[in-house]
Amino acid sequence: MFIDSHCHINFPELAARLPEIFGKMQENNVSHALCVSVDLPDFPQVLALAEQYPNVYASVGVHPDYEETPEPDVGQLLQLSQHPKIVAIGETGLDYYRLEGDLEWQRERFRTHIRASRASGKPLIIHTRSASEDTIRIMREEGAGTDAGGAGGVMHCFTESLQVAEAAMEMGFYISFSGIVTFKSAKELQAVARAVPLERMLIETDSPYLAPVPFRGKMNEPGLVRHVGEFLASLKEVPLETLAEQTSANFFNLFKIAR
Numbered sequence: 001m002f003i004d005s006h007c008h009i010n011f012p013e014l015a016a017r018l019p020e021i022f023g024k025m026q027e028n029n030v031s032h033a034l035c036v037s038v039d040l041p042d043f044p045q046v047l048a049l050a051e052q053y054p055n056v057y058a059s060v061g062v063h064p065d066y067e068e069t070p071e072p073d074v075g076q077l078l079q080l081s082q083h084p085k086i087v088a089i090g091e092t093g094l095d096y097y098r099l100e101g102d103l104e105w106q107r108e109r110f111r112t113h114i115r116a117s118r119a120s121g122k123p124l125i126i127h128t129r130s131a132s133e134d135t136i137r138i139m140r141e142e143g144a145g146t147d148a149g150g151a152g153g154v155m156h157c158f159t160e161s162l163q164v165a166e167a168a169m170e171m172g173f174y175i176s177f178s179g180i181v182t183f184k185s186a187k188e189l190q191a192v193a194r195a196v197p198l199e200r201m202l203i204e205t206d207s208p209y210l211a212p213v214p215f216r217g218k219m220n221e222p223g224l225v226r227h228v229g230e231f232l233a234s235l236k237e238v239p240l241e242t243l244a245e246q247t248s249a250n251f252f253n254l255f256k257i258a259r
């Protein structure tokens with residue numbers, strides 16, 4: 001059994017065909033999916049999916065790429081995260097690739113999420129792109145990690161160096177690999193995945209984006225996380241069952257979900 005630890009099935013292109021998507025999950029032995037919030041206006045839909053489907057969990061947060069959107073405060077995130085199916089804070093983090101200029105607001109928003117995570121005890125889902133130094137620095141400054149009394153979390157859709165992975169793992173974080181790791185060109189990332197212990201690893205689709213090989217370029221969906229799992233099992237030379245079992249156990253452990 002596989003688990004998609006990060007998807008956006010509330011996005012219109014996926015939300016329009018949910019029965020098909022859940023059918024495909026079943027077909028591919030994908031038991032659970034975590035639907036990740038990207039802004040507050042969309043949160044009610046994300047929550048509704050988690051309430052409707054027993055095997056869907058959700059998070060609350062505002063993505064760093066969303067500039068023109070209501071800014072959350074700690075109290076608001078805390079309040080919205082009280083629901084039993086809201087298992088994480090995010091996605092949050094820093095993205096210096098998509099946006100330019102003075103991004104102090106991004107860093108402030110990231111700090112707000114870390115404070116909400118510490119206060120709620122719910123782990124963080126962190127997005128970082130072209131900003132790993134500031135990401136790690138702010139995680140340390142705000143005590144995001146379990147080493148500093150924080151709730152820890154996951155570095156999602158990981159594409160950074162092993163050094164960044166190690167810094168995050170030292171803070172008790174998990175590293176999540178998406179379909180990107182299956183791309184032929186992703187040699188450096190594959191070397192990182194070889195070095196990240198199974199006990200620290202999650203798998204995800206980040207659908208509707210980033211479909212894994214052999215579906216690269218097509219629309220992604222949670223059922224395809226199986227291909228990420230298969231690729232990683234052969235890369236790490238472990239039985240598929242071992243990888244599936246360990247990444248699923250990691251998911252339940254991190255998000256404190258009873259099996």
Ligand SMILES: [Zn+2]
Pocket residue numbers: 091127156157
């Ligand atoms: Zn992301």
Ligand SMILES: [Zn+2]
Pocket residue numbers: 006007008036091206
């Ligand atoms: Zn995402």
